[in-house]
Amino acid sequence: MIYGKMWTVVRPTVGIPLFLGAVAVGSFSVHLALLNNTTWVKAFLEGGQSTKSAATSMAPAAPAAKK
Known part of the structure; x- marks a missing residue:
């Protein structure tokens, strides 16, 4: 053991x-x-959003179509 002599002090x-x-x-x-x-x-420990609904709510919105 590397620190074997430590036990002579503590x-x-x-x-x-x-x-x-x-x-x-x-x-x-x-x-x-x-x-x-x-x-x-x-939120995780309190049983927040499921991963499926959290993934959809955090997904970036689709860009608006240019006219």
Whole structure:
């Protein structure tokens, strides 16, 4: 193991839960940032438009015919 000597400084009973807690906090903060800074994630989680109706509503309008 590359960092095998680390466990002589930090006990595994402290280091492993600390590492897993940091991963959990980081993951939670990324998901919270996505929810607060995007509109499509909230709509997706709330069961917004289906992909078929969303695709048709986001499609560009056909250009008007020139006379």
